[in-house]
Amino acid sequence: MQAAVLEEFGKPLEVQELELAEPRAGEVLVRLVACGVCHTDLYTASGADPSGYAPTVLGHEGAGVVESVGPDVTLLEPGDHVVTLFSPQCGECIHCLDARTNLCLAIRDEQGKGHLPDGTVRLSRGGEEIRHFMGTSTFAEYTVMPEIALAKINPEAPLDHACLFACGLSTGLGAAINTAKVEPGSTAVVFGAGMVGLGAVAGCRLQGAERIVCVDLSDDRLELARGQGATEVLTGGEDTVERILELTDGFGADYTFEATGNVKVMRQAVEAARMGWGLCTVAGVAGRGETLDIVPRFLITGRRVAGSSFGGVKGREGVPKLVDRYMAGEIDVEPFISHHLKLDEVNRGFELMEAQDGIRSVIQYD
Numbered sequence: 001m002q003a004a005v006l007e008e009f010g011k012p013l014e015v016q017e018l019e020l021a022e023p024r025a026g027e028v029l030v031r032l033v034a035c036g037v038c039h040t041d042l043y044t045a046s047g048a049d050p051s052g053y054a055p056t057v058l059g060h061e062g063a064g065v066v067e068s069v070g071p072d073v074t075l076l077e078p079g080d081h082v083v084t085l086f087s088p089q090c091g092e093c094i095h096c097l098d099a100r101t102n103l104c105l106a107i108r109d110e111q112g113k114g115h116l117p118d119g120t121v122r123l124s125r126g127g128e129e130i131r132h133f134m135g136t137s138t139f140a141e142y143t144v145m146p147e148i149a150l151a152k153i154n155p156e157a158p159l160d161h162a163c164l165f166a167c168g169l170s171t172g173l174g175a176a177i178n179t180a181k182v183e184p185g186s187t188a189v190v191f192g193a194g195m196v197g198l199g200a201v202a203g204c205r206l207q208g209a210e211r212i213v214c215v216d217l218s219d220d221r222l223e224l225a226r227g228q229g230a231t232e233v234l235t236g237g238e239d240t241v242e243r244i245l246e247l248t249d250g251f252g253a254d255y256t257f258e259a260t261g262n263v264k265v266m267r268q269a270v271e272a273a274r275m276g277w278g279l280c281t282v283a284g285v286a287g288r289g290e291t292l293d294i295v296p297r298f299l300i301t302g303r304r305v306a307g308s309s310f311g312g313v314k315g316r317e318g319v320p321k322l323v324d325r326y327m328a329g330e331i332d333v334e335p336f337i338s339h340h341l342k343l344d345e346v347n348r349g350f351e352l353m354e355a356q357d358g359i360r361s362v363i364q365y366d
């Protein structure tokens with residue numbers, strides 16, 4: 001099969017012919033139909049991620065069709081439409097059994113090393129083993145993944161749209177729906193209008209927020225935020241907190257969301273949350289070693305801070321539900337897709353992302 005290989009950090013990905021072994025027990029072979037190009041792929045490709053390794057096949061925003069299943073697979077069968085999950089749901093670990101978190105503990109260690117759960121790989125090239133990435137490796141025509149890391153979705157859903165639910169979109173939606181549990185009639189401020197922030201705007205709208213203020217540096221992105229339900233938009237700057245206080249009778253917002261990855265903006269998001277009960281949800285991933293500064297007085301006077309990984313979405317249960325809401329017309333996915341690419345244009349996807357040209361490039365496989 002064809003796959004985009006990260007051969008060396010900082011160099012373009014190389015589309016090559018790789019071998020993919022048959023799925024083993026509990027594993028599934030998926031024919032990919034579409035895959036979004038996300039910042040995390042570029043972050044690893046650049047060499048900035050300290051836990052990164054090469055060679056590997058990047059890609060984690062995949063959607064496709066089950067081609068075949070290995071022994072003991074009970075959750076899926078050939079023909080099922082699936083979204084790939086870098087965060088699985090085994091359904092049995094202490095975290096899966098608890099409603100408070102989506103951080104499944106089942107396969108974390110081996111996944112982090114680039115292995116499938118049994119500690120081996122299915123990817124190779126002329127006998128040389130190639131490691132998997134995020135347990136997904138979806139910049140490829142096919143992938144083998146554990147069944148617990150695949151969400152079975154409505155087969156009517158267009159897969160080039162559904163793939164966005166594999167990462168950024170679910171992260172933003174879930175931050176509002178699951179982590180913050182935004183209440184109807186409330187005021188929310190979302191910092192950042194990339195895929196995650198726009199998802200959070202949409203999530204606040206679905207939860208019935210009355211006012212949704214979106215803050216970004218790009219007018220084009222703020223326009224997209226309006227399309228997702230932002231009632232007010234602001235250009236970010238040093239004075240953002242003061243401006244939000246002015247908009248909220250001096251109190252701040254019931255809910256704030258940070259989706260930029262910038263620790264200064266995280267601090268603004270904490271300070272723009274309302275005294276008494278304001279909840280700041282941090283979704284952005286900060287640089288290595290960076291810390292978030294909070295003056296304790298902000299906490300003592302009733303603000304709270306929460307972090308959100310993959311929007312608190314338990315993938316196998318939660319992603320199909322979000323896709324159903326999209327199919328019901330509640331979530332407008334089309335505006336997020338700015339470019340459709342072929343696999344051999346994957347590096348162009350990175351360039352478009354660096355140029356902030358659109359929100360998402362989606363690779364489509366033939």
Ligand SMILES: NC(=O)c1ccc[n+]([C@@H]2O[C@H](COP(=O)([O-])OP(=O)(O)OC[C@H]3O[C@@H](n4cnc5c(N)ncnc54)[C@H](O)[C@@H]3O)[C@@H](O)[C@H]2O)c1
Pocket residue numbers: 039040167168171191192193194195196197215216217218221236237259260261262265282283284285286308309310311
């Ligand atoms: N928690 C998770 O599970 C999870 C999942 C995916 C991505 N992320 C992280 O979420 C963050 C956002 O991801 P994305 O794909 O939307 O990124 P993105 O780069 O597309 O969007 C970030 C946005 O923040 C805006 N921004 C930058 N500085 C700003 C400022 N001072 N004030 C206001 N806005 C500002 C940018 O203009 C941009 O539109 C990243 O840090 C990413 O790593 C987290």
Ligand SMILES: [Zn+2]
Pocket residue numbers: 038039040041060061167168
């Ligand atoms: Zn991602």
Ligand SMILES: [Zn+2]
Pocket residue numbers: 088089090091092093094095096103104105106
């Ligand atoms: Zn689990």
